[in-house]
Amino acid sequence: MPHEPPEGDSQAQEATRDEVVSACLALRIGASEEDSKRLLGYAASQLRMRQIPSNHLTEEELVQNAFLAVLSGRRKWFLRREPFISFMFGVILSLARDVRRTKAGKLDKATASLDELRSRLDDGELIPGEMEVDLELPDEILQAKQQFEAFQRDFEDDYAAWCVLECMREKGLSGKETQKHLGISENEFNAARQRIGRRLNKFFFSH
């Protein structure tokens, strides 16, 4: 994967705008073509899983907003901390989460046409990725809980994956903690996690 954090100074270093632009440009060339697929695939997955319709926000617009948030310095990449592609995943995830959590009126701001978006950006009215986030509503929490449980029920035929999900849902354990808690090897854990990942799209496309 390109743009791994440079070795040496362990101190986190904030990337300059030029470094950000080169990292963005690098996504488009050579072996990094795969990162373009990853980026777009991740944006698409976030929109599908959060049930954000494409007439509100497309994966292209989400990726564009992520680039904009980074280029404008509102989201800072510390190049020694993580590879650029992982950082961009984080930006996309948080933008998608903000859109999902934002009221209908605010949602419009995130989904405006490019011209309208430009005009609002120029006026300083809109700051993509830093839109006002409402407190989570009880209905939304309940819906999320039900969504997770329904997905977990899909794994009643796969005990290892079901247990990994249970650790995620009930105990909030990390990968290592889950392995230890379940007493399984890293390979077994990764295989279960992979099966979960592969089934996510089927679940969220059909619900």
Add this chain to the structure above:
Amino acid sequence: MGENPSKPNEALERLFALIGDELLRARGQELDELVQAWGIVPASALGIVDAAFKKALQISNRQRLAEARKTQELEVAKLRRISVETDGTREELLLRLNSVLETMRRENPEGATLEHRNLDQYTEEYLRSLLAQLSALE
């Protein structure tokens, strides 16, 4: 230990983040199949990301230009004000300097330590320069 289990959304968020791990690990045909599963045509990904980046860069550059213009306008306005304020006779300069120093002392009694009782001893050129510097601080 993990996070507070009383927040069910966090579990869902972890689930949503999990797909990122899969995408980072996958390569070649496996990656193509994975992104296809999310409705992306792999061959079109490069063009779409490229276009998204170009649009973002255009918007970002436009924002930077607007900010630069704004800063420039402020600087020009400040310079105009300074040039007007440093015109005038020696007496007018002394009056303005005393007024500026008095305002500074009022706003920050401990910060404004300039001795201004003996302004009479300075040349007109020095007074003009001092007034310009103080005006630029505003």
